[in-house]
Amino acid sequence: MHQKIAVIDERTVVIGSLSTLSQSWTRQVMVTIRGGHFAHKLLEHEHAELFSRPPRCARCGGTSIELRRRRNGVWFWRCYDTVCKAGRNGRSDAWNQDIGVGRGRS
Numbered sequence: 001m002h003q004k005i006a007v008i009d010e011r012t013v014v015i016g017s018l019s020t021l022s023q024s025w026t027r028q029v030m031v032t033i034r035g036g037h038f039a040h041k042l043l044e045h046e047h048a049e050l051f052s053r054p055p056r057c058a059r060c061g062g063t064s065i066e067l068r069r070r071r072n073g074v075w076f077w078r079c080y081d082t083v084c085k086a087g088r089n090g091r092s093d094a095w096n097q098d099i100g101v102g103r104g105r106s
């Protein structure tokens, strides 16, 4: 399942597989769960605090930083500023930095 999670006001969690803005007829679902403890645990599990504070790019100093995940499950920051993106041979050589939150996919 490709999951979507929204935590609203640290108390209401909307979780499921439905892409609410792109699907008009589907068997996918979203469930709303209310409770501060559950919301807190979910935010902690998803590294919300850490992922809400991207660093500045160590190469260009910019703040155009995105959060990505490698196929092996490792999360990393990546600069997508155009001054930083192009490398030699025209290939993408954007600055990136691994984030130490564990490797396993869950």
Ligand SMILES: [Zn+2]
Pocket (backbone or CB within 6 Å): 057, 058, 059, 060, 061, 062, 079, 080, 081, 083, 084, 095
């Ligand atoms: Zn950069």
